[in-house]
Amino acid sequence: MKSVKLLYLVFLLSVICLLCGCWNYREIERLAIASGLSLDSLEDKIVLNIEIANPASGQGEGTVxxxxxxxxxxxxxxxxREIIAKSGMKVYWSHAKVLLLGEEMFNGKLIGALDWAFRDAETREDMWVLVAKGRKASEILGSKPELEELVSFQLDATLRSQRFISRFPSVELWKLIDDMTSRENTAILPAVRLIDEKGKTVPLIEGCAVIKKQKLLGWLTAEETKALLWIRDELKGGLTIIEKVGSPDTNVTLEIFESKTTVKPVFEEGRLSMAVTIKLxxxxxxxxxxxxxxKPDGMKLLTAEGKKQIKRDIEKVVKKAQKEFKCDILGFGSKVKAEMPDIWREVEPDWDEYLQDMEVEVSVDLEIRGSATTSKPIMIED
Amino acid sequence: MVEVSKETINDKQALIMVTIFIMGSTLIMGVGGVAKQDMWLAIIAAIASAIPVVLMYARILSTYPGKDLYDILQIVFGKVVGKIVCILYAWFAFHLGALVLRNYGEFIKTAALPETPMLVSMLFLGGLALWAVKAGIEVIGRWSEFFIFILIGFILIIGFLSIPLMKPQNLLPVLYEGVVPVLHGTLAALSFPFAETVVFTLVFSSLQTRESPNKVLVYGILLGGLIVVYAALRNVMVLGANYISMLYFPSYHAVSRINVGNFLQRLEISVVVVFTIAGFVKISVCLLAACTGIAKVFSLENHRQIATPIALLMVTLAYIVYKNIMEMMEWAFKYWSSYALPFQVFLPAIILLAVEIKSRRQKTSGKPPAKQ
Structure with missing residues (x-):
């Protein structure tokens, strides 16, 4: 019995030697934690820039x-992997928040840009994807944001607060890939550009890029983006300004609290049309x-004017999608497929052409549920 | 020496074992992918068609209470033919266990430990299963009874947290590509995982009453099936059928989407936990079935003697059975049903027929039906 116990003891001791650490562990200070990356294209090569969050300890509180x-x-x-050759650091990807794409990546290189980030086990598929407008993506990653130290953190914070502003979409990597593969190969991505402010160049996210099959078809302004988000039922909040209500100097700003869009395909007399209803x-x-x-009759006027102007904005972006981009960023195709599969089978092969002359009926249901904390405008008699 | 058949498990434990067995690798691999957004329909159809199949298993078992399929085969077909069929079934259980072990290894390698050799994770789970088998079916039963709460807890919490991510329109259009893909999906889902419960006929010699197999298998299938349907619905509603078709492990991705207030996030580890627990039960049951089979064929006193070599062989088979994950998926979704259905449906049908003839003949010749 004694020898058996001794044997156990030897075994346990040898196990301790084996279990004293992970065999491929990485010390935190040897870890280069990526917070974001940008991809540009240079001839037949891809230029990668990585923003590393480098914890700098020191005076009092540590900063990044x-x-x-x-x-x-x-x-x-x-x-x-080239980064290792240059810096000796193996980049750790699980905290990367943004993926910035240069405009040239849309010359048929989009899949090449996305596949690695989508496939690799360390990168996360909820990374935000943005398009750099007017500049190289690397310049945007190298700019100096106002509040945050890191551009990626700034962009991440902005995209997270998207529902309060709605002037750009927030698109995660998975959403982009899902849209590209299932929504008639179209997608929209937020556009980021650089602006000068107090002598600094600051990144600003505004509007969106329209993408179809690896190609960048064009840009939408902030207002158009909002209207597009409305149609896609991706608008969760933000503001809408109703101009010239009753008198030329009366602009009323409305804050959106709820927005629900239903898109219903209608098939009548052999023609397909869309009924878009927005409940606000x-x-x-x-x-x-x-x-x-x-007051009641002023409210009536505001409601009527508001409906008219929102409807106008939305119809404008529908026209733009139909005539200018000639592709289904509106997401009508998936609605037809879901609700009228038989008709979809017929129209699918030349859906983009079909879409161009389709009638779209927009109706807006505007409910004003309050006027914040005051019950009257500021009355100044002239 | 205590006799092996003295071990008994109660109906509740057996039912839970069947439930966890069905959840096993199904939750992580997904099932019925060919049916795309209709995979939930395919799974429901598979559950419906699995019930007559398991009733068949139950009938075989309850004709000879206290005996498992290995004993029954030898009673019904005689020593020689019976033993040949026994070896086939022992192989089936052994092979199934190895495949589940490989699923586990591939999953851990893909999701968590890409640089650690896959053999390491498989060896650990295999070793654990060996321990469970040596401890016996009673211990596996009690273990399952305890861990089902953790499983159900995780599944419920994840289910609630996924609700905001669900888009019901992902389920539309229903039957867009007709009924054929759904039928393919049904067949696939029947052979993996529902009719895999045939393995339980190899170990359930220790149920309490004659009616137990019926109750245990049918309710186990229903409960496990419910969870599998829930997982399929969740995955389709969260990810969309198109996206699922690009992934090896859809559940892992569906759960990784959960992000509550930027605080409750990266919950995909729960999927690993669920798979480890459920996979462990499935592998243990398969290993137990294989060991019992070998022991019965070679008239060994008890299955524990050979558990160690068989467990090690199972790990080895798991290690060499596929070259890579692509091969694993192709086998699991393309070829498995044609390989497994003979063991799951055709052979049991023949066995049941033989059992019925034998027991009728005994009745008419005046002898009491076989007991003990």
Whole structure:
């Protein structure tokens, strides 16, 4: 019995030696934690820039400073591993928040840009994807944001607050890939550009890029983007300004609290049309004159004017999608497929052409549910 | 020496074992993918068609209470033919266990430990299953009874947290590509996982009453099936059928989408936990069935003697059975049903026929039907 016990003891002791650590562990200070990356295309190569969140300890509280690493490669992963050759650091990807794409990546290189980030086990598919407008993506990653130290953190914070502003979409990697594969190969991505402010160049997200089959078809302004988000039922909040209500100087700003869009395909007399109904619940957030739009008949006027203007905005972007981009960023195709599968089978092959002359009936249901904390406009008699 | 058949498990434990067995690798691999957004229909159809199949198993078992399929085969077909069929079934259980072990290894390798050799994770789970088998079916039953609460708890919490991500329109259009893909999906889902419960006929010699097999198998299928349908619905509603078709492990991705207030996020580890628990029960049951089979064929005193070599062989088979994950998926979704259905449906049908003839003949010749 004694020898058996001794044997156990030897075994346990040897196990301790084996279990004293992970065999491929990485110390935190040797870890280069990526917070974001940008991809540009240079001839047949891909230029990768990685923003590393570098914890800098020191005076009092520790801060995180950005470090930019740059490399090139034939493929994205090739460029990623190139970083090791340059810095000796193996980049850790699980905290990467943004993926910035340069405009040139849309010359048939989009799949090449997305596949690695989508496939790799360390990157997360809820990374935000943005398109750099007017500049190289690397320049945007190298800019200096106002509040945050890191560009990626700034962009991440902005995209997370998207529902309060709705002037750009927030698109995660999975959403982009899902849209590209299932929504008639179209997608929209937020556009980010650089603006000068107080001598600094600051990244600003505004509007969106329209993408079809790896190609960038064009841009939408902030207002158009909002209307598009309305149709796609992706608008969760934000503001809408109703101009010239009753008098030329009365602009009423409405804050959107609820928005629900239903798109219903209608098939009548051999023709397919779309009925878009938007149900809105808003509050009056700002009135720019002494015009009383809160009293019953003023409210009636505001509601009528609001419906008209929102409808106009939406119809404008529908026209633009139909005539200019000639593709289904509106998401009508998936609605037809879901609700009228038989008709979809017929129209699917030349859906983009079919879409161009389709009638779209927009109706807006605007409910004003309050006027914040005051019951009257500021009355100044002239 | 205590006799092996003295071990008994109560109906509740057996039912839970069947439930966890069905959840096993199904929750993580997904099932009925060919039916796309109709996969839930395919799974429901598979549950419906699995019930007569398991009633068949139950009937075989309850004709000879206290005996497992290995004993019954030898009674019904005689020593020689019976033993040949026994070896086939032992192989089936052994092979199934190895495949589940490989699923586990591939999953851990893909999701968590890409650089650690797959053999390491499989060896650990295999070792654990070996321990469970040596401890016996009673212990596996009690273990299942305890861990089902953790499983159900995880599944419920994840289910609630996924609700905001669900888009019911992902389920539309229903039957867009007709009934044929759904039928394919049904067949696939019947052979993996529902009719895999045939393995339980190899180990359930220890149920309490004559009616037990019936109750245990049918309710186990229903309960496990409910969870599988829920997982399929959740995955389709969260990810969309198109996206699922690109993934090896859809549940893992569906759960990774959960992000409550930027605080409750990266919950995909719960999928790993659920798979480890459920996979462990499935592998243990398969290993137990294989060991019992070998022991009965070679008239060994008890299955524990050979558990260690068989467990090690199972790990080895799991290691060499596929070259890579692509091969694993192709086998699991393309070829498995044609390989498994003979063991799951055709052979049991023949066995049941033989059992019925034998027991009728005994009745008419005046002897009491076989007991003990």
């Amino acid at each position: 400073k950005p470090v930019l690493l740059k490399s090139e490669g034939k493929t994205v992963f090739d460029a990623v 619940s808003v509050e009056i957030a700002e009135i720019s004159s002494s015009m009383d739009v809160i």
